[in-house]
Amino acid sequence: MAAFYSFFVVLALVVLAWAGAGEAGWKGLFGIYIPYLALLVFLFGFLSKILSWAKTPVPFCIPTTGGQQKSLPWIKNNPWDNPYNASGTVIRMALEVLTFRSLFRNTSVQLQQDGPKVGYNSAKWLWLFALMFHYSFLLIVLRHLRLFTNPVPMPILKLEFFDSILQIGVPVLYQSDMIFVVAILFLFLRRVFDCKVNYISIMSDYFPLFLILAIALSGMWMRYIAKVDVIAVKELTMGLVTFHPVIPKDPIDISFFVHIFLVSVLFMYFPFSKLMHMGGVFLSPTRNMPNFSRRQMWVNPWNDPAIKAHSYAAYEDDFREKMIEAGLPVDKKA
Amino acid sequence: MAKYPPPEELIKINYSTPPTSWMDVPPEFKPGNFSYPAKPDILKYLNFPNPRVWSPMDDDWKLPENWKEIITEGFRERLDKYRSFKIFMDVCVRCGACADKCHFFIGGGDPKNMPVLRAELLRSIYRGDFTMAGKILGRLAGARKLETDVVKEWFLYFYQCTECRRCSLFCPYGIDTAEITMMARELLHLVGCNINWILEPVANCNRTGNHLGIQPHAFKDMVEFLCEDIETVTGVRIDPPLNRKGAEILFITPSGDIFADPGIYTFMGYLILFHYLDLDYTWSTYASEGGNFGLFTSDKMMKKLNGKMYHEAERLGVKWILGGECGHMWRVINQYMLTMNGPANFLQTPVSPITGTRFDAAAGTKMLHITEFTADLIKNNKLKLDPSRNANFKVTFHDSCNTARGMGILEEPRYILKNVVPEFYEMPDNTIREQTFCCGGGAGLNNEEFMETRLRGGLPRGNAVKYVRDTHGVNTLACMCAIDRATLPPLCDYWAPGVGVSGIHELVSNALVLDGEKKRTMDLRQNPLPGFEDEEEE
Numbered sequence: 025m026a027a028f029y030s031f032f033v034v035l036a037l038v039v040l041a042w043a044g045a046g047e048a049g050w051k052g053l054f055g056i057y058i059p060y061l062a063l064l065v066f067l068f069g070f071l072s073k074i075l076s077w078a079k080t081p082v083p084f085c086i087p088t089t090g091g092q093q094k095s096l097p098w099i100k101n102n103p104w105d106n107p108y109n110a111s112g113t114v115i116r117m118a119l120e121v122l123t124f125r126s127l128f129r130n131t132s133v134q135l136q137q138d139g140p141k142v143g144y145n146s147a148k149w150l151w152l153f154a155l156m157f158h159y160s161f162l163l164i165v166l167r168h169l170r171l172f173t174n175p176v177p178m179p180i181l182k183l184e185f186f187d188s189i190l191q192i193g194v195p196v197l198y199q200s201d202m203i204f205v206v207a208i209l210f211l212f213l214r215r216v217f218d219c220k221v222n223y224i225s226i227m228s229d230y231f232p233l234f235l236i237l238a239i240a241l242s243g244m245w246m247r248y249i250a251k252v253d254v255i256a257v258k259e260l261t262m263g264l265v266t267f268h269p270v271i272p273k274d275p276i277d278i279s280f281f282v283h284i285f286l287v288s289v290l291f292m293y294f295p296f297s298k299l300m301h302m303g304g305v306f307l308s309p310t311r312n313m314p315n316f317s318r319r320q321m322w323v324n325p326w327n328d329p330a331i332k333a334h335s336y337a338a339y340e341d342d343f344r345e346k347m348i349e350a351g352l353p354v355d356k357k358a
Numbered sequence: 359m360a361k362y363p364p365p366e367e368l369i370k371i372n373y374s375t376p377p378t379s380w381m382d383v384p385p386e387f388k389p390g391n392f393s394y395p396a397k398p399d400i401l402k403y404l405n406f407p408n409p410r411v412w413s414p415m416d417d418d419w420k421l422p423e424n425w426k427e428i429i430t431e432g433f434r435e436r437l438d439k440y441r442s443f444k445i446f447m448d449v450c451v452r453c454g455a456c457a458d459k460c461h462f463f464i465g466g467g468d469p470k471n472m473p474v475l476r477a478e479l480l481r482s483i484y485r486g487d488f489t490m491a492g493k494i495l496g497r498l499a500g501a502r503k504l505e506t507d508v509v510k511e512w513f514l515y516f517y518q519c520t521e522c523r524r525c526s527l528f529c530p531y532g533i534d535t536a537e538i539t540m541m542a543r544e545l546l547h548l549v550g551c552n553i554n555w556i557l558e559p560v561a562n563c564n565r566t567g568n569h570l571g572i573q574p575h576a577f578k579d580m581v582e583f584l585c586e587d588i589e590t591v592t593g594v595r596i597d598p599p600l601n602r603k604g605a606e607i608l609f610i611t612p613s614g615d616i617f618a619d620p621g622i623y624t625f626m627g628y629l630i631l632f633h634y635l636d637l638d639y640t641w642s643t644y645a646s647e648g649g650n651f652g653l654f655t656s657d658k659m660m661k662k663l664n665g666k667m668y669h670e671a672e673r674l675g676v677k678w679i680l681g682g683e684c685g686h687m688w689r690v691i692n693q694y695m696l697t698m699n700g701p702a703n704f705l706q707t708p709v710s711p712i713t714g715t716r717f718d719a720a721a722g723t724k725m726l727h728i729t730e731f732t733a734d735l736i737k738n739n740k741l742k743l744d745p746s747r748n749a750n751f752k753v754t755f756h757d758s759c760n761t762a763r764g765m766g767i768l769e770e771p772r773y774i775l776k777n778v779v780p781e782f783y784e785m786p787d788n789t790i791r792e793q794t795f796c797c798g799g800g801a802g803l804n805n806e807e808f809m810e811t812r813l814r815g816g817l818p819r820g821n822a823v824k825y826v827r828d829t830h831g832v833n834t835l836a837c838m839c840a841i842d843r844a845t846l847p848p849l850c851d852y853w854a855p856g857v858g859v860s861g862i863h864e865l866v867s868n869a870l871v872l873d874g875e876k877k878r879t880m881d882l883r884q885n886p887l888p889g890f891e892d893e894e895e896e
Contacts, residue, residue, distance in 0.1 A: 142464065
């Protein structure tokens with residue numbers, strides 16, 4: 025159900041942009057005002073979410089340790105999975121953010137009734153497709169910088185060159201586009217067909233998937249099928265970044281407006297959704313802290329010094345006679 | 359004790375999911391899947407709200423009138439106090455990587471025991487009360503209203519989580535269900551829904567210094583009783599110091615080991631080792647509990663109970679503290695103690711008086727783990743060991759969740775074991791070290807009424823034990839946790855019959871050759887040593 029709703033919401037968004045920028049002719053609204061609004065919502069929403077996390081205290085040092093602690097010099101420490109200092113933690117975080125190291129560990133349980141036997145198989149598909157999804161997304165975003173820069177910086181041009189190195193078709197096909205769509209489809213199908221994942225999935229899982237898929241498809245449509253006027257598009261996008269927004273005189277295919285509208289929706293949706301894992305992953309206390317709280321003191325800003333143990337004196341008062349009788353030393357004689 | 363089905367029935371686990379959305383599946387309480395509520399007088403003693411007689415099987419849980427406000431306010435307060443809680447409420451993408459990492463899910467198949475769904479039980483309320491999308495879109499945004507069934511569901515599933523953190527290891531954002539469960543349990547305390555197996559030890563620990571409510575004179579009696587057994591086995595008389603001021607080291611270990619089989623053998627192991635070393639140390643009857651069920655209650659209670667360690671160390675004037683084999687005790691010491699009750703400037707960084715090794719890893723807390731201490735002794739050849747005395751034991755090692763994923767003390771116990779037993783075998787890779795599986799009874803759930811669920815949760819561990827039993831003839835599961843020593847024996851009897859459970863220092867002391875000892879013919883359990891079986895029969 026959640027998947028259908030999400031699909032129809034995204035479809036409605038497509039139709040809205042199609043009709044709005046086409047029939048109704050609100051090109052300024054879809055090409056200029058909504059993108060600006062989206063950017064504002066994104067920046068404000070993203071920052072305020074990060075700030076709300078950042079200003080919440082981390083009362084305890086609670087890394088999930090994934091390997092041997094640093095203790096005796098002759099015992100080999102696992103500095104990446106159980107870091108004891110800042111540099112180890114940076115490496116742990118880098119591996120987490122750049123290579124999805126925790127997901128790489130993933131296993132799946134197999135239960136055999138005879139035996140019985142519980143087995144654990146390596147399960148790297150999610151890791152692989154998640155990695156493909158995120159990296160191709162990143163590449164695509166970076167490639168788009170050519171529309172927002174003039175002259176286009178060398179690294180962006182290089183990126184484009186390598187991304188289309190297979191030289192398929194005209195205009196040349198970007199490999200990242202293909203990988204992106206395949207990865208999205210995998211993530212979607214997994215949600216549908218893996219009964220456990222299906223059971224936990226809600227609309228906020230399907231909606232961003234469909235939205236991003238629609239963005240990818242509309243982008244590919246305008247590039248490979250509608251073959252939009254890139255010069256005109258760049259005129260518009262450069263207008264946006266230089267704060268002199270214009271709707272170019274040369275006509276731009278309607279698919280472009282659909283594309284930019286969906287991107288705007290994604291921007292506006294982002295800060296209020298699970299997509300904020302992009303920021304949250306950096307702030308997760310179980311990953312971004314070294315395991316050093318036995319070495320040095322971690323301070324809890326709201327630690328309450330008024331909470332004291334039931335004192336020894338009170339304990340002795342309670343049991344003094346029995347202690348004396350048993351020959352245990354006491355601080356105060358009866 | 360509640361009846362539970364035999365293994366061949368229990369193993370028929372259905373991992374498929376029901377057609378109804380989880381939000382429409384009400385919690386179902388049946389004997390064996392929940393722990394008994396805390397007794398009213400315990401709650402009164404602890405000053406906890408809403409003391410009353412009730413049962414989870416009742417329709418009416420007698421919640422306070424304004425329970426919704428209390429929970430919502432408590433929720434808000436905790437979101438402001440814990441970044442972990444706030445982030446974990448916001449960033450989950452429901453990728454499902456954690457789904458089959460939980461031992462209760464693997465052994466039971468209830469989808470609400472998938473860590474992601476366990477967290478959604480709270481998250482759905484968070485969305486409804488604290489996010490715009492949830493307020494506007496309601497169920498479409500994964501939000502729901504706080505109803506009494508939600509509280510019941512929380513009670514059921516947050517007391518079906520042992521805070522073992524295995525899921526957190528696999529989560530790409532490190533979302534830690536232990537954090538979430540802690541918050542949920544704190545919220546439940548606010549309206550008086552808690553379990554006796556946690557709160558009675560907490561109350562005992564506060565007054566008598568240990569979970570079992572052992573009073574000082576009784577503690578001394580029990581120690582003496584164990585010393586008599588030691589004399590029977592070794593011929594050496596030990597007179598351990600209690601509450602002695604001016605000792606160099608204060609030793610603290612879980613009280614569970616002083617009275618119950620097989621923990622007592624580990625306790626005897628400590629006594630023997632310290633006697634062997636002629637260690638300048640003391641026990642304390644006041645700080646006679648290493649474990650801290652406050653960890654499973656609230657941050658306040660954890661701090662209060664933990665405070666005894668430093669309080670007693672300061673009073674006795676010791677230089678540093680040595681801690682015994684325990685799981686969650688070490689999570690508290692490693693990750694919470696110094697923050698809650700430090701700094702401990704009246705103590706010094708632990709230095710082994712035997713080897714001179716300075717343990718900088720404990721420079722802050724000034725508290726050393728016994729396996730670090732003993733591993734260092736063995737490395738420096740300070741122990742005369744005869745591993746052949748342990749030849750009857752084919753040993754494997756169970757990493758406790760808390761020491762594995764909340765500390766990372768993995769090699770020290772293995773190093774010791776390999777030096778004191780002739781045959782040591784590891785269980786399969788995905789079930790040990792940081793991927794270790796819970797005993798099924800952590801986080802205060804090691805009670806009898808919960809046995810069926812414990813055995814279900816114990817399936818992954820029990821099955822791994824069975825594997826090494828069948829392939830290598832392993833007959834002993836060593837562990838360094840008092841709760842493990844209480845929970846693993848029934849687990850092994852059920853899933854891997856024929857495997858016994860021991861502590862590490864039990865095996866150390868079996869192998870330790872004492873000055874002036876008599877010819878050893880039996881181990882600490884008074885079973886014959888290899889080669890002396892016949893004498894026993896005569």
